[in-house]
Amino acid sequence: MAGLTYLKSVVTLELSADQCTGCRMCTTVCPHDVFVIKEKRARIVNRDACMECGACAQNCPGDAISVRSGLCGCASIFIRGQKHGRMTRYFFRMWGYEV
Amino acid sequence: MIVFGIFTFESSRKATQEMDTQSCRDNELQKNQECCCRAEMKKPDVPTNGIKHGLRKGKQEDGQHWIAGYVDTPVGRIPRIETTLQFKDRLGSWKARWSIGRMDYAVDPGLYAVGDPDPKSPVFVSANYKMSFDVLRSHLKGMSAWVLVLDTKGINVWCAAGKGTFGTDEIVNRIQQTGLSEVISHRTIIVPQLGAPGVSAHRVKEQSGYRVIYGPVRASDIPPFVENHFKTTPEMRIVQFGLIDRLVLTPIEIVSWGRRMFWGKHGLVLILMLLLVSGLDRSGFALKKVLILGPEALLMYAAAFLCGTFFTPLLLPWLPGRALSVKGAFLGLLVVLGVGWYRWGAPGGLGVKVNILAWLFLLPTISSFIAVTFVGATTYTSLSGVFKEMKRAVPAYIATTIIGVVLLVFGQFA
Ligand code: SF4
Numbered sequence: 001m002a003g004l005t006y007l008k009s010v011v012t013l014e015l016s017a018d019q020c021t022g023c024r025m026c027t028t029v030c031p032h033d034v035f036v037i038k039e040k041r042a043r044i045v046n047r048d049a050c051m052e053c054g055a056c057a058q059n060c061p062g063d064a065i066s067v068r069s070g071l072c073g074c075a076s077i078f079i080r081g082q083k084h085g086r087m088t089r090y091f092f093r094m095w096g097y098e099v
Numbered sequence: 100m101i102v103f104g105i106f107t108f109e110s111s112r113k114a115t116q117e118m119d120t121q122s123c124r125d126n127e128l129q130k131n132q133e134c135c136c137r138a139e140m141k142k143p144d145v146p147t148n149g150i151k152h153g154l155r156k157g158k159q160e161d162g163q164h165w166i167a168g169y170v171d172t173p174v175g176r177i178p179r180i181e182t183t184l185q186f187k188d189r190l191g192s193w194k195a196r197w198s199i200g201r202m203d204y205a206v207d208p209g210l211y212a213v214g215d216p217d218p219k220s221p222v223f224v225s226a227n228y229k230m231s232f233d234v235l236r237s238h239l240k241g242m243s244a245w246v247l248v249l250d251t252k253g254i255n256v257w258c259a260a261g262k263g264t265f266g267t268d269e270i271v272n273r274i275q276q277t278g279l280s281e282v283i284s285h286r287t288i289i290v291p292q293l294g295a296p297g298v299s300a301h302r303v304k305e306q307s308g309y310r311v312i313y314g315p316v317r318a319s320d321i322p323p324f325v326e327n328h329f330k331t332t333p334e335m336r337i338v339q340f341g342l343i344d345r346l347v348l349t350p351i352e353i354v355s356w357g358r359r360m361f362w363g364k365h366g367l368v369l370i371l372m373l374l375l376v377s378g379l380d381r382s383g384f385a386l387k388k389v390l391i392l393g394p395e396a397l398l399m400y401a402a403a404f405l406c407g408t409f410f411t412p413l414l415l416p417w418l419p420g421r422a423l424s425v426k427g428a429f430l431g432l433l434v435v436l437g438v439g440w441y442r443w444g445a446p447g448g449l450g451v452k453v454n455i456l457a458w459l460f461l462l463p464t465i466s467s468f469i470a471v472t473f474v475g476a477t478t479y480t481s482l483s484g485v486f487k488e489m490k491r492a493v494p495a496y497i498a499t500t501i502i503g504v505v506l507l508v509f510g511q512f513a
């Protein structure tokens with residue numbers, strides 16, 4: 001939606017055009033209009049709007065899309081190995097978030 | 100508060116009709132959660148086969164009101180559901196949003212009928228969160244269709260899809276368990292697009308022979324979608340995060356953060372500490388000072404709470420910055436600057452000024468922290484973005500908290 005885009009240039013969305021069959025599934029499932037089909041191939045046009053929900057990767061029959069998905073932001077903010085992951089985890093635990 | 104309650108009741112009603120994105124935190128108040136929606140924690144229930152129906156956990160009597168008769172099919176009697184929401188349903192949604200008395204707001208998984216469906220009627224797939232189910236059925240008015248309710252452990256489509264409970268396996272499973280193939284002659288199911296992160300259309304096809312069509316994001320688009328020969332238009336596929344969508348998420352923020360900051364265990368300790376600190380004095384501790392400064396401190400504390408839980412979500416698009424932590428901190432800063440402008444010259448000398456400075460650090464920290472946790476509920480934030488944000492925000496929080504607390508204590512002796 002207009003006015004609400006999250007941080008710039010952070011998303012892990014990757015598309016390998018060779019594997020794309022142009023089936024349009026990604027454009028159908030993406031809730032943020034990230035793809036267009038041009039010359040029978042998918043293209044990323046709206047990268048920063050991607051919320052890494054993973055719908056496109058799940059539904060791409062050619063396995064052309066990869067994205068580290070984490071729809072439930074609160075669940076996985078604190079994956080181990082992330083810088084300050086532990087500290088953040090602790091913080092949230094303190095507040096009763098089980099993460 | 101009452102007015103706000105009624106307001107959210109009304110808008111909750113509207114949102115119930117609009118979209119099925121609900122805060123993950125919706126189920127967060129429940130114990131033993133893994134994530135905020137506790138989806139992983141709950142043990143799988145004994146699968147129901149579409150014959151046993153009604154709300155779980157002894158709520159049978161008020162759980163049945165949306166069943167209006169039965170339809171005979173080759174697999175037995177299938178309940179026919181009402182498409183008009185009753186006051187009870189709205190009240191239930193409203194209570195769920197405020198987390199009142201709700202532990203298991205779920206519908207039994209299985210197959211249901213709408214109108215007078217025949218083997219050619221379309222099949223709509225839903226989660227078994229009662230609100231998701233209500234949203235769907237209220238938009239099937241006048242249609243004849245089947246509704247296949249998956250077992251998502253009482254979690255809404257959006258969150259369940261993120262965990263995979265609303266997913267390929269469950270769809271394939273549920274199709275078999277309900278004997279759907281004997282009831283209908285076609286092999287197409289309509290899955291809400293918000294479930295797509297958990298569902299892989301081509302795998303469903305491989306494993307069950309069913310073709311998945313993704314329906315619109317908002318249930319209110321279902322009638323035009325059906326008219327459009329089961330094709331979504333681009334507008335139907337975009338997730339919005341409008342004022343109403345945000346507003347209906349605020350009650351759960353208020354309740355869950357209220358518990359942490361006020362009436363929960365941690366909350367009471369924090370408040371007690373705040374009051375103790377406000378009584379500190381050169382002579383040690385003065386009860387009189389608690390009575391004067393205590394309420395002021397609590398007001399600042401409450402302001403931080405309201406900034407984070409209510410005003411940040413509400414004003415989201417208009418707050419500066421992209422990061423939620425910045426948006427939350429900005430509001431907090433505004434409040435302190437406002438208070439500071441008003442109170443800076445107040446009698447009390449240095450103590451007052453240091454106190455304001457302390458809140459200049461503390462209040463934005465609290466409101467920013469609450470705002471960050473709203474990422475679980477938004478429909479546009481990415482995980483990688485959250486990582487990046489937290490990497491910067493957490494060290495800042497620690498620093499500002501320490502500085503703020505030191506100043507707060509120091510101000511008492513100044
Ligand atoms: S879903 Fe995959 S194969 Fe289909 S158009 Fe998109 S990228 Fe190409």
Ligand code: SF4
Nearest residue numbers: 030050051053054056
């Ligand atoms: S991950 Fe989700 S938001 Fe991002 S491109 Fe894929 S479908 Fe769109």
